Amino acid sequence: MTVHNLASHKLRQSLNEHSAATAPAPAVRTVHERIIFEPDLCKGCFLCIEICPRKAISVSKALNARDYRVIEFAPAEGGKPCSGCGLCAMICPDFAIRTAG
Numbered sequence: 001m002t003v004h005n006l007a008s009h010k011l012r013q014s015l016n017e018h019s020a021a022t023a024p025a026p027a028v029r030t031v032h033e034r035i036i037f038e039p040d041l042c043k044g045c046f047l048c049i050e051i052c053p054r055k056a057i058s059v060s061k062a063l064n065a066r067d068y069r070v071i072e073f074a075p076a077e078g079g080k081p082c083s084g085c086g087l088c089a090m091i092c093p094d095f096a097i098r099t100a101g
């Protein structure tokens with residue numbers, strides 16, 4: 001291995017170790033067969049709650065890794081379970097909700 005290759009190998013190794021230490025994988029939740037939610041990407045804007053025609057999303061008690069209060073896929077009062085229509089995924093500005101497939 002040349003000096004240059006050795007240096008780039010060490011740099012890659014160090015970057016990988018750094019990433020592993022500072023970027024834990026976000027908890028991905030499948031909330032419907034078509035809908036996937038990544039709480040750590042949510043910033044608590046609640047646009048998804050506003051748009052959901054079934055009132056299937058509520059404000060949760062949980063804070064995510066960035067200290068934002070996140071949503072949960074639990075029907076609000078008078079609401080119904082998620083139908084997988086995908087409107088919330090379309091409106092989420094942070095891609096915290098996405099459709100599967």
Ligand code: SF4
Binds near residue numbers: 042048070071091095
């Ligand atoms: S629209 Fe996205 S960022 Fe905003 S509360 Fe819903 S999941 Fe979180």
Ligand code: SF4
Binds near residue numbers: 051052055057081088
């Ligand atoms: S997929 Fe449709 S029904 Fe399900 S939570 Fe999102 S907007 Fe509501």
